[in-house]
Amino acid sequence: SKPVVAIVGRPNVGKSTLFNALAGENISIIKDTPGVTRDRIYADVTWLDHAFTLIDTGGIEPDSSDIILSQMREQAQIAIDTADVIIFLVDVRQGLQDADSKVADMLRRSHKPVILVVNKVDSFQKFMADVYEFYNLGIGDPVPVSASSRLGIGDMLDEVVKHF
Ligand code: GDP
Numbered sequence: 001s002k003p004v005v006a007i008v009g010r011p012n013v014g015k016s017t018l019f020n021a022l023a024g025e026n027i028s029i030i031k032d033t034p035g036v037t038r039d040r041i042y043a044d045v046t047w048l049d050h051a052f053t054l055i056d057t058g059g060i061e062p063d064s065s066d067i068i069l070s071q072m073r074e075q076a077q078i079a080i081d082t083a084d085v086i087i088f089l090v091d092v093r094q095g096l097q098d099a100d101s102k103v104a105d106m107l108r109r110s111h112k113p114v115i116l117v118v119n120k121v122d123s124f125q126k127f128m129a130d131v132y133e134f135y136n137l138g139i140g141d142p143v144p145v146s147a148s149s150r151l152g153i154g155d156m157l158d159e160v161v162k163h164f
Pocket residue numbers: 009010011012013014015016017018058061119120121122145146147148149
């Protein structure tokens with residue numbers, strides 16, 4: 001069966017925007033059954049000669065910070081359990097947050113391939129200097145993208161399919 005790629009990250013980093021940019025019209029399942037307690041969205045994506053299933057692990061996203069962290073842990077666990085490659089999405093405008101570091105620790109311990117993707121780099125000239133702090137997460141080279149303007153998406157997908 002096809003490789004599975006999961007997008008994990010804090011609320012508002014742009015997971016759904018990235019998912020929609022990659023999924024196009026190919027969104028196949030919108031909602032899980034009640035009791036699973038979480039929306040998961042799946043899409044069939046192709047890049048060059050590679051086909052994969054993409055999952056947006058974001059779901060209900062409350063704004064109490066301890067709930068956010070526990071939900072992120074849950075998302076990360078879903079990704080660790082089901083994905084072949086994990087896209088860990090962070091936000092250059094918000095910078096490195098404590099919750100990013102905690103989830104990075106979890107992902108690192110899983111030994112799954114993780115691509116660290118830094119979103120909202122709408123201008124490489126303006127924001128590239130702020131990308132480098134994400135090296136501190138210790139999960140490799142940050143890949144800058146702008147999900148909303150599709151900058152850097154091809155380079156990101158090249159990194160993802162290397163792990164298939
Ligand atoms: P999610 O909660 O992680 O799924 O994040 P969303 O995809 O819902 O995006 C959160 C907000 O960030 C929305 O207002 C998006 O329009 C915005 N956003 C997403 N990607 C980008 C981007 O590349 N650049 C900028 N400037 N804003 C973005």
